[in-house]
Amino acid sequence: MTTPASFLTEEMRKQAIGQKSAPRSIDIEKGAIIKFAQAIEDDNPVFNDEMAARESRYGGLIAPPTFLRSVGVDRPEYPFDMPFNRLLDGGSDWEYFHPVRAGDRITAISEIADINERTGRMGLMIITSIVVTYRNQFDQIAATQTSTSIRY
Amino acid sequence: MADQVYWDDVTEGMELPEVVKNPTTQQLVKYAGASGDYYQIHYDQGFAKNNDLEDVILHGALKNAFLGHLVTKWIGPDGDLKRLIAQYRGMDIPGTPVTAKGVVTKKYQENGANIVECDIWLENEKGEKTTPGSAIVALPSI
Numbered sequence: 614m615t616t617p618a619s620f621l622t623e624e625m626r627k628q629a630i631g632q633k634s635a636p637r638s639i640d641i642e643k644g645a646i647i648k649f650a651q652a653i654e655d656d657n658p659v660f661n662d663e664m665a666a667r668e669s670r671y672g673g674l675i676a677p678p679t680f681l682r683s684v685g686v687d688r689p690e691y692p693f694d695m696p697f698n699r700l701l702d703g704g705s706d707w708e709y710f711h712p713v714r715a716g717d718r719i720t721a722i723s724e725i726a727d728i729n730e731r732t733g734r735m736g737l738m739i740i741t742s743i744v745v746t747y748r749n750q751f752d753q754i755a756a757t758q759t760s761t762s763i764r765y
Numbered sequence: 766m767a768d769q770v771y772w773d774d775v776t777e778g779m780e781l782p783e784v785v786k787n788p789t790t791q792q793l794v795k796y797a798g799a800s801g802d803y804y805q806i807h808y809d810q811g812f813a814k815n816n817d818l819e820d821v822i823l824h825g826a827l828k829n830a831f832l833g834h835l836v837t838k839w840i841g842p843d844g845d846l847k848r849l850i851a852q853y854r855g856m857d858i859p860g861t862p863v864t865a866k867g868v869v870t871k872k873y874q875e876n877g878a879n880i881v882e883c884d885i886w887l888e889n890e891k892g893e894k895t896t897p898g899s900a901i902v903a904l905p906s907i
Binding site: 645648649651652653654655657659669670677678679682683685699700701702703704705706707708709735761 | 786792795796798799800801802804816817824825826827829830831833834836837838842843845846847848849850851852853898
């Protein structure tokens, strides 16, 4: 694919920044936490073993740090046509405020924090910084995740 | 219960105990199911090749999870993970091991908490850091 030298204008950046997704809420199930811990091959008892987790200061199972990814939050929509369909994940920056427990109801919203373009070995790339805020049923922010998405 | 590391015993330059992972295509499918990330570049070789990739690749988020494992294992039952950063610089393919490593870069007290900062990364068989990152944790004091 031949890519143009430039795609994003300053106007498009301004339109995109602040765009939010619809909220997505899910109930955090014990089985889903255990299945996730097994998939990443992390045998920590607080993620896997209800009896052992009850003895911990959490008093029950908690989710591994990157489990919230499985909430499956929607991406914010770009307010313009996005011709770059191929997608790579550039990285994540997580901040944690409250543990996520089995039985919690988590509501996630994502928002475009920044958007830029860059030319790399795969041609022109659109780099979007998206902040996901995960709140629990007590309206506490459990965690935020700033991820970098690369479209090319 | 697991061993507990205490802030008092941590020194700058101290290495975190390594966590070795041997991801397979089966693990990528398990992770796809557990995380809900069904992007085909992680299990469909033809799809991956059509996306200019040499093979199916590990989910960046799975590598992020490996780094989370490294840090939560080290801080023990009474440590708190405050921040976890991972950058997916190089691609990793199933069938080759990756090792999660880390080193303490800074320790200090802030607002009554005993904080430790670490550089963390995943290293491939060639010793290349495919997934550099960092972590901030709070540890109990003796």
